[in-house]
Amino acid sequence: MTDNVTGTDLFAESLALLQTLVRNACVNDLTPDSGQEVRNADALEEFFTVDPAVRDAVTITRLEPRPGRTSIIVTVEGSDPDAEPLTFLGHTDVVPVDAARWTVDPFGAEIIDGKIYGRGTVDMLGLTAPMAVVTRQVARAAAAGAPPRGTLTFVGVADEEARGGLGAKWLSEEHPAAFSWRNCISETGGSHLPTSDGSDAVVVVVGEKGAAQRRLHVTGDAGHGSQPFGRDFTVARIAEVARRIAAHRPAVSQDPLWQGFVEAFRFDPQVQDALLTGADDDAYLEFGDLARYADAVSHLTVAPTVLRAGQAINVLPSSAHLELDIRPLPGQSDEDVDAELRDALGDLAGEVEIERLISEPAEVSTTDSPLYRAVEQTVGEFFPDAAVVPVLAAGGSDLRFGRRLGGVGYGFALNARDRTLAEVNAQLHTHDEHLHLEDLDLTVRAYAGLVDRFL
Incomplete structure (x- = not known):
């Protein structure tokens, strides 16, 4: 990783904000008064208001169903009310840690050997911070007389780790018009598949079980x-x-998403047939570290x-x-x-x-949408030879609430070529959770490119 890769203002801002969000330790243990995402909401509000020009270019709303369980909504109005809007949906809570099993401070946000360590660096503060940074960049441009055509909204959501009862679920039910759910980007996506012939494939999460x-x-x-x-x-x-x-x-899934996922690996025809028909469970071993994930999204x-x-x-x-x-x-x-x-x-x-x-119910967004095409084009900007593979998430995300309101939502970030889906999945809720700085930089640049392309 060269200095110029991580020397951009967007990267520096993302890293500084990510360290702040991690250190605020908004740990959600699934009890009503845990999380206290108000700490990260305060940090994000300060991030958007410290510059008077940015402060005047955004509208900030804070909503909480319970003291301390605060979600923050930051909106940059577009110049064309008929243009497609875009919403970055990032959550600000993290899961608990077993501190004795960590070799570093779980909330220290230390940088070691090109990686930042801390609870939430992958799930998902390492995406929430770049989302906020790109939104502030757009607000700066708006303040200088160049607003986006479509409205851009950043939402720092509470309580995602407890299925959104005090966060996105509550917002979608009690304040559905507080921001647009029409086109949403959230976690995770952007990692690569270890195909059998060495070709590149990047996953975008289009739905969840x-x-x-x-x-x-x-x-x-x-x-x-x-x-x-x-x-x-x-x-x-x-x-x-x-x-x-x-x-x-x-029985094995007959959904086209499963078929597309299998075909992306370019297995030999016998293995592919066994996976698509469920004829031989041993065929899942061909996925290597992704065998459990593959089984989960196919059954x-x-x-x-x-x-x-x-x-x-x-x-x-x-x-x-x-x-x-x-x-x-x-x-x-x-x-x-x-x-x-x-x-x-x-x-x-x-x-x-x-x-x-x-x-x-399981929720899936169509791949026939302007936002999905913009995501595909953004991937192509960074990895021109990569196939873009739509996949299901085995777990849940806040995107399901937007889909229920008629919107589309995709899990999208961006990782380096050698960062596989299995490696990224392994960081979720684990000890010594860490994010490669290279991936933080790729993600903030990808978000900037996506906003420019879509709005």
């Missing part, structure tokens, strides 16, 4: 633990339920995560339950999920009560 959490209940005989003879054991039944669920293999996944039965060691429990983290594919309904579970349970299905917990 849904959520269909379930709790499976069973009952059996209560009684004293000292007299088990002839009992219908609740624990044995829930254990068999768990075994059957874990052993079940849903409805069902993961047994919580098991509860009994309280006292000398009492046979009469009830037990198993909780399942289920992620449906686009087009799969709650009824489809329950039918899949009954199929897995077989002759036990009639003895198991299925309780629905959180249920959200």
Whole structure:
């Protein structure tokens, strides 16, 4: 990495702001008063108001459903009300850390060997900071008499890590007109696929799997633990339920996104056919470090995560339950999920009560949109020989709320050629989370190019 690559004002501003956001330690532990994203909202407001010219060129709105759970909205009005708007949707909260497992201060934002370390550097403060920097650059131009044609909005959103109940979900339900959801950019995207022939391919996240959490209940005989003879054991039944669920293999996806993802790797025809038809699960090993991700985006996944039965060691429990983290594919309904579970349970299905917990459908944006084409062109500016591959995210993001309001949303950043999707995914919520400075620089330049191209 040469000095001129990281010597730009945009990079320097992004790095300084990223360090501030990391050090504010807005840790969301999923309790209502954690996060306290107000610290990052304050930092972002100062970032946009320290320059009087910028301050006069933006409109700043702060909204919070609960004290300290603050989202900040910064708008640069466009000159043409009929032009397409663009919204950068960046979240400002981070997940907790196990500090004893880190070799550096999780909130120190230290720079070591060309990387910045800290919780949130990848998920997603390392994208939120460049989004803010590019928005301020556009505001400076507007203050100098050159506003964008379409309106640009930056949103620093609270509570993404807890599925947005005090952040994007609340904003979309209570303040849907506070900013435009029509064209949104958020996490992640921009990493590369290790294709079998060495060709380059860059991923853009166009959708995400849904959520269909379930709790499976069973009952059996209560009684004293000292007299088990002839009992219908609740624990044995829930254990068999768990075994059957874990052993079940849903059908492989027939979605074009899965087909496009497989074809991007340029496997030999036999491997490709096995992956597209589900004929041989061993074919997933061809993905290497991406095998789990590939499996996740090609199937409805069902993961047994919580098991509860009994309280006292000398009492046979009469009830037990198993909780399942289920992620449906686009087009799969709650009824489809329950039918899949009954199929897995077989002759036990009639003895198991299925309780629905959180249920959200999978959401996907079309690739036939002006914003997606602008993203493709932006990738081509930096990597002219790369194929752009639309993919699903195995987890969730705030983009789903914009899609439900009729907008399109894409996960997009940009990483160096040797940064694979597996490497980037491995940084999410891990110990010693870190972002390559080269990727920070690429991302802020890509965002600047995208804004210039789209607006």
